[in-house]
Amino acid sequence: MVDTMEKEYKENHDFLEAEGLTMHFPAKRDSLGRPVSWIHAADDVSFRVPKGKTLGVVGESGCGKSTVGKMLLNIYRPTSGKIYYEGTELTGLAPRERRPYVKRMQLVWQDPYSSLDPRLRAGDIIAEGIDNFHLAASAAQRRERVEQLMTMCGLYPEQAGNYPHQFSGGQRQRICIARALATDPEFIVCDEAVSALDVSIQAQIINLLKDLQDELSLTYLFISHDLNIVHFISDEIIVMYLGQIVERGTMEKVYQNRAHPYTKALFSATPAFTAAEKQHKTRIILEGDVPSPVDPPKGCRFRSRCPYAERRCEEEPQWHEVESGHFVKCRLFD
């Protein structure tokens, strides 16, 4: 039964696909510089991003969510696994063949303070992609395009000559977004794009991202640790724990009917806001810390903190379908 559902899911999601992405970083090396142990940053991560929609990725620090985003953009070369973009396998491409896809996939970083070159003017930062891919025929065309991007992102084009330090945090993040849009991408990875901003500015940037998505039919991979924001912006969600996906599905289904014990704990740990919310909420407090990714537990990786853990969890859990379009990897559903 999972197969038929899986097939239907595949048909709607043939835009960007990750298959078995694995990333191991060397942790310790011996005296000859050969790695003797590995950090399992991501293990067998498979998902599909629906076109024109937002896929949210949540998890705690060290769960591999940023690693996944960076693998998609070829910042990290995956240890194993494949990435397909509209049917083309990107992982096997030579750098020259990959270049057109670089143009179509862009990134917005977390920290707008360290991701902008302090010695470049805002206009030149935004134009970097234009220059790199020779998208403007003349200087006038380049200027026009930069002005258009700045207006689109809520910046004043007159400020194109200013340096990053002359902008506030929110404005800098707008510059980052304008820079990402310069090459007319179809797919943008937002890696904690609003986490470093104040609450009132966060709302402005989230609204901007949503407007741009409607206008330019962008697809987002939205990485964040803030469940409220992910819930707000995403159509689908994947929940990661220690380098693996534990639950995935459409946002509303996962939110209404959280299946994996970790997802439940994660949602319940997010502070309730209004008095009404506080009342009908039970809090699950997890014991202990996230184990080290150098030597993750065998079988289910959550078992060292899971309130339902038992002997069976030492075996690798299987994917189960909770309802249509909602999958969980936990032996409670065997």
Place this chain on the structure above:
Amino acid sequence: MDHREPLLEVADLSVDFRMDRRTLLHAVRHVSFQVHPGETLGIVGESGCGKSVTCMSILRLNPERRTRYPTGRILFEGQDLMQMSPKQLSAIRGSEISMVFQEPMTAMNPLFTIGDQMMEVLHIHNRKMEKSAAYEACLDAIRKVKIPNPERIMKSYPFTLSGGMRQRVMIAMAMVAKPKLLVCDEPTTALDVTIQAQVLDLMNQLKQEAGTAIIFITHDLGVISEMADRVLIMYGGRICEEAAVDELFTRPRHPYTTGLIQSHPGPDYQGKRLRMIPGSVPTLKDMPEGCPFNNRCQYATEACSAAFPEFETVSAGHTVACHHWKTTPKDE
């Protein structure tokens, strides 16, 4: 309203920072509030609103040479901390009033073990205390914050612990001399949500057991709604609203408070646009005259740039400083 004697009373506190000969920045202006024994007071605001400076002033931890306190009294159990000599003040720091900082890594000395640093607190508090008694007290404090194997923790260095563990150790360290007031400056901001939940839960338990009053500074409205009894909203160095926590979230009166609450994506906003506050927080240099919020406020009139509004009482325990609080739309 609480009619008991307040534990801490801050009255009309202003803090200025001298940057160079010509510039004087007004970081905090005319802030007054009270903390009663056993209660948690939350202070909420965005970066640069003066919330941390206010709390650092309580223990006079702002950089001495640059800081001026043009007005204000800080009464702790009736004694004015502003008039105290550095020696008297250091007797209060750590033993009567303790602090938990945001980044537990930078708040601890990396060259000393947790045990050394914790026992130092007790040693300063009471110089005649036996070393073995101090050791036992520290073990006890670590056990209270639910860290397994306290003997091992006492011997370890801060960098060997995870973020959540370090923040617990910080809390243990702050609580070891059984202070009456605990000032927490963004204690969980650097932590993951599940670890944050553990730490908040722990703080609530300790508060109930020891009856410690807490001043809890954060920018996270969700955290504040779970922790605080009463909340102050600060903006541009001023308090703009004060109310009991549920009152504040159900009946905010200041346009800034309303804006903050609405700009938080909650489950009921799904699919809609977020309400937002236009513009960004001005720097201290460019803070507008009158009400500091006037250049971002949709209800601002001339009166708002002429003078800072007086505090008016909305209901018992709920005060607001806004010229237009009666006429602005109510967000129910």
